[in-house]
Amino acid sequence: MAGTRRDEILAIAATLFARRGYHGVSVAELGKACGMSGPALYKHFASKEAVLAEMLVGTSEELLQGGRARARGLTPEEALAALVDWHIDFALRHRALIVVQDRDWSSLPDDAREQVRSLQRRYVELWAKQLRAAHPALRPVEARARVHAAFGLLNSTPHSALLPDEAMRATLREMALGALGVRP
Numbered sequence: 324m325a326g327t328r329r330d331e332i333l334a335i336a337a338t339l340f341a342r343r344g345y346h347g348v349s350v351a352e353l354g355k356a357c358g359m360s361g362p363a364l365y366k367h368f369a370s371k372e373a374v375l376a377e378m379l380v381g382t383s384e385e386l387l388q389g390g391r392a393r394a395r396g397l398t399p400e401e402a403l404a405a406l407v408d409w410h411i412d413f414a415l416r417h418r419a420l421i422v423v424q425d426r427d428w429s430s431l432p433d434d435a436r437e438q439v440r441s442l443q444r445r446y447v448e449l450w451a452k453q454l455r456a457a458h459p460a461l462r463p464v465e466a467r468a469r470v471h472a473a474f475g476l477l478n479s480t481p482h483s484a485l486l487p488d489e490a491m492r493a494t495l496r497e498m499a500l501g502a503l504g505v506r507p
Contacts (some may be wrong), residue, residue, distance in 0.1 A: 329367050332357050333381070336374050341419035341481075345375055345427040375427060376435035382420050383442035386413060390449050399456035400505055405500045406450055407473070414480040414486050414495075424482050449473065454503055473499045 335356050341349045350371050351361035368374045385407075393409045394402035414421060420487075431439065450473075451466040461469075476499055486494060500506070 333378050337419040341422040343465045345430045383439045387446045399453045402453040403505045410477050411495045418481040
């Protein structure tokens with residue numbers, strides 16, 4: 324199924340922002356890359372800031388919804404493996420979004436930043452809940468720390484993916500599951 328024009332603009336913006344930074348891309352340049360004038364972007368988004376906000380809020384929503392769907396009805400170990408696989412798939416498909424999230428976070432409007440934080444906390448808790456079910460001796464803070472460490476590994480993909488995707492997928496899976504204390 325083809326995405327909407329807004330989805331196309333978001334994908335192009337993610338690529339440009341990842342290459343040159345949010346502040347390094349003008350509305351005119353973004354419009355040109357999308358095959359329109361800069362002002363024509365305002366038919367789709369209220370501002371360049373709104374593009375960034377929708378991009379990063381949408382990313383967090385997609386990760387949370389996809390994670391919930393994949394973990395549902397599985398044992399904790401199976402759920403963790405499914406969550407790792409889901410996040411790896413996302414990271415390999417959306418390297419630019421990871422770069423933008425990391426580098427341009429401070430450019431988000433306050434309300435969007437809080438929305439992303441809230442979604443990310445829920446995503447972390449989804450993982451931590453499964454991790455604590457698999458390892459009941461873990462305190463909540465220890466589970467969250469392990470989850471954040473696994474995210475650090477998985478979200479390094481734009482910089483560390485030196486292998487072909489399938490080999491990188493296997494390497495990341497083994498390492499992330501190991502960091503979480505789950506046998507592959």
